[in-house]
Amino acid sequence: MVEAEDAVAAAEHIRAELGDGPVVALTGAGISTDSGIPDYRGPYSPPRNPMTYQQFVGDFAFRRHYWARNHVGWRHMEGTRPNDGHRALAGLEQSGVVSGLITQNVDTLHSRAGSRRVIDLHGRYDRVICLTCRRVTSRSRLAQRLTALNPDFDVEVSDAEIAPDADAVIAATAHFRVADCEWCGGVLKPDIVYFGENVPKPRVAEAYAMVDEAGALLVAGSSLTVMSGLRFVRHAAKQGKPVVILNRGETRGDDLATLKVDGGCSPVLASMASLYGT
Incomplete structure (x- = not known):
């Protein structure tokens, strides 16, 4: 396991493998854990059972339950900030x-950190379709509308388990009104891709083209x-x-992989940026 004190050595190995670019980065939930957003399948992540697209579109009770949980979870996501990895x-x-x-990720933290050419493969939590x-x-x-429809619905974020897609695990949702x-x-x-739903083909094609243009691929988190x-x-x-x-x-x-580094994204990527003089 690469810890913070070994981050520079890990970054040097990565730079030697990647060269001077151009490099495409592919990121997952592990890059956002240091921002307070839990990941799905990390070593310390609890078991998760996310709602599927078929459940959402096929059953009003599932949709009501989801929107009640999301009404709590999205506020937590709004309060997160980019970390050193972003x-x-x-x-x-x-x-x-x-x-x-x-x-x-759907958390928009890359864009908020200043990355400009970003493909949000699974969509964005801050949009509704x-x-x-x-x-x-x-x-x-939508939050304003849901608050108006549910003035007495008050679940504190601190009392709920938050998931990486802005969902929150809460029990009492039977009286929640959906907009x-x-x-x-x-x-x-x-406006996110659910489990059981396909990523839009144009988005996939754009991502493939980005990989085609690059000389190497860096997967982070x-x-x-x-x-x-x-x-x-x-x-x-x-x-x-x-x-x-x-x-x-x-x-x-x-x-x-031509190189696998078992470590945290924030310290290693920050060391990489320093090696490249950024």
């Missing part, structure tokens, strides 16, 4: 080492358990490009 990748992009970033008219609105606007689309009355859904991220590792490896994986614990792509 800032390091933004600096590496500004210096030209990182050419782009593909993130499996109508499944009928496809109009996209802000989550903050429909203001324009057509359709079903509203967070992802177990690569789901195919939506693993396919880009396989794509880069098939092209013979260096693949470096920085993650606590094993990943599904370890056998494809």
Whole structure:
């Protein structure tokens, strides 16, 4: 396990493998844990049973339960801030080492840290989409409507377990009132890709193109358990490009990596940024 005092040595190994770029970064929930957002499959993560797309669209009771939990969880997400890992990748992009970033996270922390070329593979927690008219609105606007509909619904974030997709684990949701689309009355859904739902094809194509343009791939904070991220590792490896994986614990792509570093994203990426002079 690479701890903070070994971060510089780890960063030197990574730099030797990646060269001077251009490098595409693929990030997962592990990069945001130091911002107070738990990950899905880290060594110390509790078992999670996230709602599927089929449950959300097929059962009003599931939707009501989800929106009640999300009404709590999104406030926690709003209060999070980028950490050293996010800032390091933004600096590496500004210096030209990182050419782009593909993130499996929905927390928007890369953009808030200053990264500019970001593909939000699984969407963003701060947007809501109508499944009928496809109009996209802000989550903050919906929060005002939900608060007005549920003035007595008051669950403190400190009393709830927060998940990486802005969900929160709470029990009492039977009386929560759900808001429909203001324009057509359709079903509203967070603009994120649920389990059981496909990433939009144009977004996937854009990510593949980003990998094609780069000379190497850096994975940071992802177990690569789901195919939506693993396919880009396989794509880069098939092209013979260096693949470096920085993650606590094993990943599904370890056998494809030219270098695997078992460690935390924040200290290692911050050391990398220093080595590259950013």
